Amino acid sequence: MQKSDRRLLAIFGLVLALSLIAASCGNDDDGAEPEATVELTQEGVSxxxxxxxxxxxxxxxxxxxxxxxxxxxxxxxxxxxxxxxxxxxxxxxxxxxxxxxxxxxxxxxxxxxxxxxxxxxxxxxxxxxxxxxxxxxxxxxxxxxDGQALMVPASTGFTKLEDLAEASICVVAGTTTELNLTAVFSAREIPFNPVVFDDTSTLRPAYEEGQCEAWTSDASQLAGWKFTIEQEDGGEQHIMAEVISKExxxxxxxxxxxxxxxxxxxxxxxxxxxxxxxxxxxxxxxxxxxxxxxxxxxxxxxxxxxxxxxxxxxxxxxxxxxxxxxxxxxxxxxxxxxxxxxxxxxxxxxxxxxxxx
Amino acid sequence: MTSSTRAAPPPTTQTPVAWARRRLFNSWYNSLLTLVLGVVAGYLAYRTILFVAVNGRWSPVRVNLTLFMTGTFPRDEQWRLVAQIYLMAAAIGVAWGAITASAADRAADSGIAANRASAPDLLRRYWSLLLLIAVILGFTRTVWPIVFALTALAGGLGLRSATHRLPRALRQASWYFAAALGIASFQVLTGTGGISWWWASALFSLAAFQFASAKDYARFLGSVMVWPVSGGKRLVTTKHLARFKMASQILAVVAAVVVGRVLYWLIGDTTSVGWDKWSGFHLTLVASFAAIILAFPIGMLLAMGRRSSLPAVRLISVSYIEFFRGVPLITLLFTGDLFIGFFLDTDTPLSAITRAIIMLTIFTSAYVAEIVRGGLQAVPKGQIEAGQAVGLATPSIMRLIVLPQALRAVIPAMVGQFISLFKDSSLLSIISIVEFLEVRSLVHNQEAFRGFGIAETLAFVAFGYWAITYAMSKESERLERQLGVGER
Incomplete structure (x- = not known):
């Protein structure tokens, strides 16, 4: 038998022994370990x-x-x-x-x-x-x-939807918010200019710079932004009481x-x-x-x-x-x-x- | 007078002034251009330094550093990540030592001096990674991460030189030891977490198996994998035993997996952290490198399948490649997220991350297949015929003649694909996996950081991606040079 032959045999033997040890250990292990993954869906079990x-x-x-x-x-x-x-x-x-x-x-x-x-x-x-x-x-x-509402800077003194005639209103594009806004304002025949943004992070600076008089979104979201803007000394904000959708x-x-x-x-x-x-x-x-x-x-x-x-x-x-x-x-x-x-x-x-x- | 006819070029020692005059101010318009661009570059540098050091509001990153790195990984289990870093450092150290040692062996065999990578050389290769680590450590608020990083580094380097000095007979064993350490590092991370453990083991055995077999393949993988890898010495050298090579390698890999598991079992940890708890930069790295390691062999098989003479194999490969290459990744991710759960009606649904890795792998393997096919076509037919003439079987021709040349030719394209995969992992956020980029949006929803430091967090995340991809492309450059791509 060649030297390398013997070496290989030794490796095989070692591997085999290790596999056997592991197989037995593995079983013990599986039995002892807590159920790590529990079935989520199962017939007949609520x-x-x-x-x-x-x-x-x-x-x-x-x-x-x-x-x-x-x-x-x-x-x-x-x-x-x-x-x-x-x-x-x-x-x-x-x-x-x-x-x-x-x-x-x-x-x-x-x-x-x-x-x-x-x-x-x-x-x-x-x-x-x-x-x-x-x-x-x-x-x-x-x-x-929740419900869709409108927020205006308190300094404007606006309190109802009719105050917003001819005003610019900031809204995020492609949401039901935008559709609601158009539906409600045209039903009440209030003329307005929607100013559309891709997302809130671009809308917020525009609103704060006065590009629009009002910001419409879900009341809960507006409340969050009102909180933030007032915290950062962006001026007092007012969320109109009238809600234009049900959420x-x-x-x-x-x-x-x-x-x-x-x-x-x-x-x-x-x-x-x-x-x-x-x-x-x-x-x-x-x-x-x-x-x-x-x-x-x-x-x-x-x-x-x-x-x-x-x-x-x-x-x-x-x-x-x-x-x-x-x-x-x-x-x-x-x-x-x-x-x-x-x-x-x-x-x-x-x-x-x-x-x- | 044969070799000395071509005189060496004159020494090019120049004073900086002469250099500047020759390169920057050699004519009035070049001088003007230099001045203008110099002012612009200086201004940009000034603004950058101002942003980084003075104006930047880095508190969102500093406060949320752990969130960026590991996301929602349970904080009680954070020790697992530290343990993983140590084991990983050990695995890399051992593997690296084995690389340099076998390079020295080869050099000794062929009687040429081994060129060891010098420290400046390594710095040139990995400076982006070192910078990334330095930046991350710069953001930490406690001393521990720095201690961990330094001790892990020291341990890795120590193991490297220890492995390098091992006797030659233990060379192969050190590879498997490195693989076992790598497996153990994932084992410690997941604990006894059922499927995650098998995942990690399968990944590492695949990786380990690869560097133990085809040399170039291994080298190549080494460029993209977590630990550097080079040609392993053949386990069995005599002709008679050559036929057992494959079997012995498979068994050796099994042994590596088993050793990892046994070591872990001895530690006696019975808790588990599943894949679904992973997030942040850690997840980005794991998910993309898992997909890279898995996509490579699948893509290679598909490429060979496409050139096969068996119509069924060809048809399947062509449809797979053309279909998955034709579908946007976002569509695939959504499909995987929404439908895999319904298709595979198993008792344990795959976690969102597993599904995402599957889809990334499927998508990338189609591209890899086309890249490899390009390489296969670049190998002249004469090479295959020569192989046949000396009586080699088709698999041997592929393995010994065609693939080494083909893979070597496609390294740049392949690494490009993998870099793109790494960056595409940021798309995982659309299926609500909290990867590196997504952490940023979580941070900006926190009360303290709403609308605060938006540019800074973006810069930090971008830098993280850049550091990794730059290191990947540097590695590919080095491989190209080493294997002589572009020469001839």
């Missing part, structure tokens, strides 16, 4: 069960919308929509941190929902008939009533799983119910009143409505994330809550949830 088995909620949202969802320096997400992901996680899993955000573009969001990649979509999505129908999406409780935004789940839809819906609604009961993250755990409705709501009265949620889910949600008012006020970019359409129904707003009994 979404609720999947989420519980996975012990993590996968929440479709976004990281590029101030107030709703932004990525902070440390890579974590923050925003109104993100907080509702936390609400669902707290209700279902008892821990408001057990969720992962999957950032989605508007083009992909419904596909991600249908293919089962995400459990719930909370990404300021407007509830429309087509989406509810053809897109196979199931819209739940509206967490934010109800809320969580969405895929069609065909009623149980999961109920769970998400009641988790989200519990924040409003808590607000109505004057319960917040500070006092919900120490509640010592006798109101039977509240005791039911807190899960202390041996009451289970059969939603598939733990008895104390509302306590988990509110103590870990907060009630609707707390969540809302945590994000100063949003339109001020008091007196807005998003106020509680007892204050004249639209936040009204079915009774918990």
């Amino acid at each position: 979404r609720l069960q999947l989420v519980q088995e996975r012990d993590e909620l996968i929440c479709g949202s976004r990281g590029d919308s101030p107030g709703y969802g932004v990525v902070q320096e440390d890579g974590s997400y923050k925003g109104f929509d993100i907080d509702f992901c936390a609400v669902v996680a707290a209700a279902v899993l008892g821990d408001s941190t057990k969720f992962t955000v999957v950032p989605l573009t508007s083009a992909e969001r419904f596909t991600a929902l249908q293919s089962g990649e995400i459990d719930v979509l909370i990404r300021n999505t407007t509830w429309t008939a087509t989406r509810d129908g053809a897109e196979g999406a199931n819209f739940l409780f509206t967490t934010f009533f 109800p935004l809320g969580p969405v789940v895929a069609d065909g799983d009623t149980e999961w839809a109920q769970v998400v819906n009641w988790a989200v609604m519990s924040t409003v119910q808590a607000w109505e009961f004057d319960l917040n993250s500070g006092n919900i755990e120490s509640y010592d009143g006798e109101d039977p409705n509240i005791l039911n709501f807190l899960g202390r009265a041996d009451f289970n409505p059969g939603l598939g949620l733990p008895d104390d889910f509302a306590v988990q949600v509110v103590s870990q994330v907060g009630n609707y008012e707390e969540i809302y006020n945590r994000h100063p970019e949003l339109v001020p809550l008091d007196g807005s359409v998003n106020d509680l129904w007892t204050n004249g707003g639209l936040m009204y949830v079915p009774p918990y009994r």
Whole structure:
């Protein structure tokens, strides 16, 4: 036998031995390691069960919308929509941190929902008939009533649409915003000049330089920019009270799983119910009143409505994330809550949830 | 008097003044041009320095440096990235040492002096990368990244010289050791994360296998891969054993994968971070280099398939190439994102990043195929006939005669394609993957930086892309020189 022959044989032997070791190790390893990838879609298993088995909620949202969802320096997400992901996680899993955000573009969001990649979509999505129908999406409780509005510098003194006759109005091209603007202004026969921009980053300097008298976009977006401009001493801004379109935004789940839809819906609604009961993250755990409705709501009265949620889910949600008012006020970019359409129904707003009994 | 008839050119030592007079001010119009351009260049330089050092509002970059580099990668798991850097540095060090050592071996065998790359030489080649690292370190707010970078650098260099001094018998082993380190570096990154681990292993074994086989192929890959690679010495030298070469290489690669896994298993880490958590510059690098490594062999097979005499193979190759070359990349990315999940009805849907890498690979391999075909056509038919005349089988003719010449001829075009792929990875943002460029838009949605420092972050991102692509093109230039492309 040649020398190199023997060397080769040795290598083969070594490799074989290593493979065998690895094969056995590999098996042990696979048995011991936690399920790294859990099945997302499975016949006959409900979404609720999947989420519980996975012990993590996968929440479709976004990281590029101030107030709703932004990525902070440390890579974590923050925003109104993100907080509702936390609400669902707290209700279902008892821990408001057990969720992962999957950032989605508007083009992909419904596909991600249908293919089962995400459990719930909370990404300021407007509830429309087509989406509810053809897109196979199931819209739940509206967490934010948005609408298209107009912002003007406060110095102009404009307060109603008619003041804007012959004015230049800045708008981003190719959006429903642009179409709404034209539709409403021509229906009311107010002449105006649209000034069209490709995106907000070019629109903003133009508006601040006075190229146009007004800026139209969703009220929530305008509120964010109003906040920024005023912070940077760009002069006081005024958002007109009149809203020219309806944009109800809320969580969405895929069609065909009623149980999961109920769970998400009641988790989200519990924040409003808590607000109505004057319960917040500070006092919900120490509640010592006798109101039977509240005791039911807190899960202390041996009451289970059969939603598939733990008895104390509302306590988990509110103590870990907060009630609707707390969540809302945590994000100063949003339109001020008091007196807005998003106020509680007892204050004249639209936040009204079915009774918990 | 034969060789000395052509006298050496006179020494060209000139004073700077003489040089300037000859080159810049040799006539009135050239003097004018020099002055005008000098003023313009000086002004631009002044404005650039002013922007970088004085006026630039770099706080969006400084505050969000980690976000730019690793995006939303969980901060608790950041140690994995540090570990990866160390292992990567070790892998590069060992591989580099093996390269220089086998170059020295070859030189010793043929009795010529080995030309070792000198420090200024390396600086010329990699200065853009060094500048990038310096800039990134300049933005850090703690001392740790600098410590990590310096110790990793020192460790890599130490391993390089240690490997270089190893006895010759261990040359081949050091290659596999480098591959195992490379695999381990990805292993530590993903933890025990199921599919991600297999991905990383497959990539590295493919890469490792390649440099162990065809020499030129390996050299070429070395120009674009994360670690430099050169011709490995043949594992088995005797004729009798030559037929086991392939098998032994495959087994050796398996062994490298296994060693990586066993080493990792010994560490006992049981958590995992999937691909879907990767983002930022890290993701840009991984996704584009994964696609480059995968697209190259596929493209080469397609190119050979297109020239095959079997009609079915030819038809498939032609349709693949023509279809995927004719479709815009954005369309493919959307398709991959929206439909792969429905086509592959598996229990575990592929992550968005895996789908994106698949689509980038499919797209690039079609272009690579056409580039390689150009190279194949440049090899004269006589070469193949000569091979047949000496009784070589078709695969051997391809491997030994045609491909080395063909690939050598297409290095510039190929690297151009890979540079373009690297930059195209910024398109991944449209399928909501947070790559390097997309981080910028996230930063400008943060409360503190809305509309603030827009030009600065753009400059930073552009510089990141430039530094990498410039290094790639320098490497290709060096390979061209080394392999004598453009000569003859």
